[in-house]
Amino acid sequence: DHLGDSDHHVYLWSRSKEFCDHFNQHYRSIHQLKDHQFSTHITAVGPQFPSQSLIDKIDILLFAIPTEGVRSNLAALKPLLNFERLPLLIFVNKGIEASTQCMTLEIIADELGPGVAKAATFLSGPSFAKEIVRRQPTSVAIASLTLERAQKAAEVFHQPWFRCYTSDDPIGVELAGAMKNVYAIVAGAAEGLGFENNTRASLITRALSEMTRVGKAYGANPLTYLGLAGVGDLILTCSSPLSRNYTVGKRLAAGEKIDDILKTLGSVAEGVATSKALKSVIEDLELDLPIANSVRRADDFSVAFVYTGKDVKERAQWLMSLPSVPELDLPENELSEPVRRLRAKLGM
Ligand SMILES: NC(=O)c1ccc[n+]([C@@H]2O[C@H](COP(=O)([O-])OP(=O)(O)OC[C@H]3O[C@@H](n4cnc5c(N)ncnc54)[C@H](O)[C@@H]3O)[C@@H](O)[C@H]2O)c1
Numbered sequence: 001d002h003l004g005d006s007d008h009h010v011y012l013w014s015r016s017k018e019f020c021d022h023f024n025q026h027y028r029s030i031h032q033l034k035d036h037q038f039s040t041h042i043t044a045v046g047p048q049f050p051s052q053s054l055i056d057k058i059d060i061l062l063f064a065i066p067t068e069g070v071r072s073n074l075a076a077l078k079p080l081l082n083f084e085r086l087p088l089l090i091f092v093n094k095g096i097e098a099s100t101q102c103m104t105l106e107i108i109a110d111e112l113g114p115g116v117a118k119a120a121t122f123l124s125g126p127s128f129a130k131e132i133v134r135r136q137p138t139s140v141a142i143a144s145l146t147l148e149r150a151q152k153a154a155e156v157f158h159q160p161w162f163r164c165y166t167s168d169d170p171i172g173v174e175l176a177g178a179m180k181n182v183y184a185i186v187a188g189a190a191e192g193l194g195f196e197n198n199t200r201a202s203l204i205t206r207a208l209s210e211m212t213r214v215g216k217a218y219g220a221n222p223l224t225y226l227g228l229a230g231v232g233d234l235i236l237t238c239s240s241p242l243s244r245n246y247t248v249g250k251r252l253a254a255g256e257k258i259d260d261i262l263k264t265l266g267s268v269a270e271g272v273a274t275s276k277a278l279k280s281v282i283e284d285l286e287l288d289l290p291i292a293n294s295v296r297r298a299d300d301f302s303v304a305f306v307y308t309g310k311d312v313k314e315r316a317q318w319l320m321s322l323p324s325v326p327e328l329d330l331p332e333n334e335l336s337e338p339v340r341r342l343r344a345k346l347g348m
């Protein structure tokens with residue numbers, strides 16, 4: 001909607017015929033943001049995958065789907081792309097693929113090659129869709145390994161009510177966006193347990209420390225974590241019931257089962273799949289990240305999600321009883337397996 005609202009002509013692909021028909025008649029959604037009147041610059045297309053003629057005429061491809069769907073969609077898109085005249089690729093998803101522990105940069109390299117991954121752009125930062133459509137002043141980071149591409153994407157999105165800051169650290173920006181969702185689950189659980197402001201501030205600060213350590217191990221710029229995609233989005237998502245991930249945590253603490261929560265949430269909470277991927281990533285990086293590790297039980301990976309009711313409380317007590325450690329500590333771990341894999345895929 002932001003791009004349509006900024007006078008770009010937008011084709012919005014949906015897999016639902018019902019959505020397309022309804023949207024094109026009323027410029028309204030049937031699922032999320034039902035009360036919002038969308039821009040008339042948007043045309044819904046679908047339910048079939050976008051056609052060759054549509055792909056040929058577009059300048060920008062924006063991916064606003066959950067991370068778990070990115071790989072299959074890129075594979076479907078590949079035969080339709082003209083690699084000599086690639087559109088600008090912008091990704092807004094925030095997650096790590098659960099089965100492979102790949103971030104989106106790697107998924108793009110796998111499916112479309114390292115050249116396309118290096119030119120892809122990643123938009124992240126504190127940005128609830130519900131507030132963007134009401135033109136609430138919002139700021140985000142847009143990152144790419146090719147800074148000119150990040151600048152181009154920033155120009156496309158930048159508006160008086162929507163500021164874009166550029167970054168050449170897509171690894172840091174992407175990991176930050178994915179990891180903050182896992183910590184938002186923990187923050188929601190803390191609220192659900194009745195913990196108040198001191199607890200939330202401690203959680204956010206220690207989560208930022210864990211995120212920065214993972215980023216540093218991947219060779220990301222630690223300063224990225226002081227930016228919008230890092231602490232900015234972490235504060236937002238760990239403080240508001242508007243966040244789906246926070247809501248998942250709060251409902252878990254109230255004793256609901258994860259399957260029931262996900263069935264009724266009505267929208268994706270990326271932190272659930274990402275918590276699984278993150279557990280493997282931090283094991284491979286040989287980092288000790290107790291908060292991230294709290295989200296999944298170490299001894300049982302087959303359970304979709306584990307900490308409910310009493311377990312959440314026990315985990316909170318466990319976190320508070322850990323021995324004292326130095327507060328500020330960044331690892332030099334750039335040759336670990338996930339980092340080697342990422343660099344090899346990107347030809348770095
Ligand atoms: N909603 C927000 O405030 C917000 C803000 C910033 C970033 N994000 C990120 O954007 C991504 C999408 O979030 P959302 O809020 O739009 O989620 P959503 O669940 O509301 O919508 C996702 C849409 O993607 C479709 N989809 C799911 N799997 C698909 C697949 N395999 N192929 C094609 N379409 C598929 C769904 O049908 C749905 O229409 C997430 O990674 C989220 O973290 C969301």
Ligand SMILES: O=P(O)(O)OC[C@H](O)CO
Binds near residue numbers: 129268
């Ligand atoms: O609702 P969440 O938890 O997916 O958060 C949405 C956005 O990532 C906030 O920036």
